[in-house]
Amino acid sequence: MGDNSFAVFALPAMQTRESFSAPGFSPLSLDFPARIASVHRATGETDVQVSLNLDGQGQCNTHTGVPFLDHMLHQISSHGLIDLEIQATGDIEIDDHHTNEDVGITLGQALSKALGDRKGIVRFGHFFAPLDEALVQVTLDFSGRPHLSYGLDIPTARVGTYDTQLVREFFVAVVNHSQMTLHIRQLDGINSHHIIEATFKAFARALRMAIEIDPRRAHLIPSSKGVL
Numbered sequence: 108m109g110d111n112s113f114a115v116f117a118l119p120a121m122q123t124r125e126s127f128s129a130p131g132f133s134p135l136s137l138d139f140p141a142r143i144a145s146v147h148r149a150t151g152e153t154d155v156q157v158s159l160n161l162d163g164q165g166q167c168n169t170h171t172g173v174p175f176l177d178h179m180l181h182q183i184s185s186h187g188l189i190d191l192e193i194q195a196t197g198d199i200e201i202d203d204h205h206t207n208e209d210v211g212i213t214l215g216q217a218l219s220k221a222l223g224d225r226k227g228i229v230r231f232g233h234f235f236a237p238l239d240e241a242l243v244q245v246t247l248d249f250s251g252r253p254h255l256s257y258g259l260d261i262p263t264a265r266v267g268t269y270d271t272q273l274v275r276e277f278f279v280a281v282v283n284h285s286q287m288t289l290h291i292r293q294l295d296g297i298n299s300h301h302i303i304e305a306t307f308k309a310f311a312r313a314l315r316m317a318i319e320i321d322p323r324r325a326h327l328i329p330s331s332k333g334v335l
């Protein structure tokens with residue numbers, strides 16, 4: 108019976124694979140407009156320019172004046188496969204707070220702009236990222252309702268010169284300006300650099316999953332209400 112049942116189930120599976128053996132999907136193959144955006148935001152405290160391509164290859168060029176933030180933005184680009192260019196100047200002679208927050212705000216606005224009405228996206232994303240002893244889970248939803256549930260317990264006040272309280276401030280800004288629901292859970296971790304970097308890696312992969320075009324409903328807004 109084992110041999111027969113294998114044959115019965117294996118044959119349709121092989122046919123299914125062959126019938127979908129077309130080249131890899133890209134939004135362009137569904138006549139999607141390029142999912143790119145540029146946002147410039149200037150205040151009395153900072154001047155931030157963000158350009159991104161959601162369907163990129165992880166090319167990253169960021170100069171925020173906050174080296175650790177640049178290192179984390181590189182994780183978003185590289186693991187999210189988002190081409191990302193960020194130039195920021197800010198009042199870092201005071202501290203990194205305004206620049207960190209305003210980069211988050213502008214990145215959130217650029218994400219929202221590139222997604223447009225969010226037609227065709229998978230919408231939900233999740234990932235567990237380890238970095239040595241650290242393990243962080245990120246779950247997100249482009250729900251249209253900003254919410255952050257922040258579950259990091261970072262053991263030191265600073266990583267290099269970067270104030271570790273700014274991690275939460277960054278994600279608050281991204282969430283509010285991209286209209287995203289975001290849950291971050293730290294499952295393990297001792298080293299602050301590892302915990303934060305695992306968070307950005309998990310965020311990047313969850314983001315990549317959520318913004319991917321779902322070919323089965325590429326021309327529909329992914330909500331039972333029809334609006335996000």
Ligand SMILES: [Mn+2]
Pocket residue numbers: 178300304
């Ligand atoms: Mn690192």
